[in-house]
Amino acid sequence: MSTSFLTRRHKHHRCLFSILAIIAVVSFSGTTGIRAQQRLSKRYPTGKNVRIELKNISGTITVESWNRDEIKLTATMESPSAHIVPRQIDQTLLVDVMADNRGRGDVGDVNFVLQVPVNSSVDLETRRGQINVSNIRATSVRAHVSSEGDIELSNITASQVIAQNTIGNIYFEGEFSRGGTYELKSNKGDITVRIPGDSAFRLIATSAKKISLGQFWNDRFKALSDGRRYIGDVGDGRSSVSVTTYSGTITFMRK
């Protein structure tokens, strides 16, 4: 074997190693680029009564009240290609991830945290992901998860509450207002309602599994379809409550 052959071979190895190193560096930097999360934080001065409309594709939405007449929106985006353009119209803040990213392909999870004045009506939608709303006193609260994701509504006082998902648990803790309507529905998930003991409402509860009304049970309740549905009044039945889960349990608890 000649020396020149060995030298040439050594050169080839060095060249190959350099190419591999460059590929590795490029791949690594690309991966970190995709994984890097972007963060958006904005504040919007408002009055005391505001409305939030948020349409997300995927990710967690958290809405909580604070003692300021302004909205603080924080969004954490999994993909750098995600685009979010919140719009404020008078006392309403609109965020539509779907519309803002049409034609951009997959934008991954976008997680929102909104701090809002206590008297804020909220209308939240997502295709998948959890929705948490807490300490809100408003006209309406709507939480809609098209597919799967738990919904947790804590310390809510609103005359209209709608919470719906396909797979996932729903938890409501708050008060039923006189004349209010409350609709909680899941296709596969447990629903828990925690309300004051003196609550008065007309209930339609439907579950193929189990309905437990606890201390709210009384003889005026009528069982239909082998106990899959209960209809009846608690107190003077001044608000209307509909709770439905097809493959889950319904539990009423005293606050």
Add this chain to the structure above:
Amino acid sequence: MNCEKCEALIGDLLDGALNSRDELTLNSHLEECLNCASVRTDLDSILSFCRANRGQYSALPNDKALWLRIRNVIEASNADEPSREAVARPKSFLSSWMSRSWELSLPQLSASLAAIVLVVSLVTFVGLRRWDRNGPVVNPTGVGLRATNLNDRVWQQQQVINYWNQRIELNKARWNPTMRETFDRNMKVIDEQVSQSLNDLNLNPHDEVSEQMLNEALNDKLSLLKEFSDL
């Protein structure tokens, strides 16, 4: 002499073809009637113009014979008129009514429309009443009918669902794997719910809760498809 006859004879007067008695009668009418006098003046000026410009078009070889032929044709058509009327007389009331030219004022048109609407409403109402009365007579139990309605409804809903399914299949390739799995998992849950409700309804066709569950499951499925088709 009346104006109609006078107008018919004016042409002959200008041609000098009237006898003296008719000419006298006609002239006395023209002195009294301004309208007919005006017609005579107009026709006279047209004829004068034609005479003055006679050389500008090729003269007919035998104009007297031509006019004679035209007169014959007109007389022949006048002679046919009574026979045509005789043929038209046996026409039915409906055909004469249909061939009539309608000119309605706005109130008449409105009244006609209102009458049509009233008649159609009455017919519909009576028809529905009869349908309702006859329905249970055909099937006293109503179970078959109910089942048919249910199957029809499910079938109709299924057609809409198929449409949205096709749209989803087109877009699904663009979703990330997590979203695809989520969609499939949720669709499976709803499908199980649909089949469970159908089974319950087969066992107890009168179960309102099962029926409502089925309806809601189908609606949920449709909503899920629509919402994901936007992605």
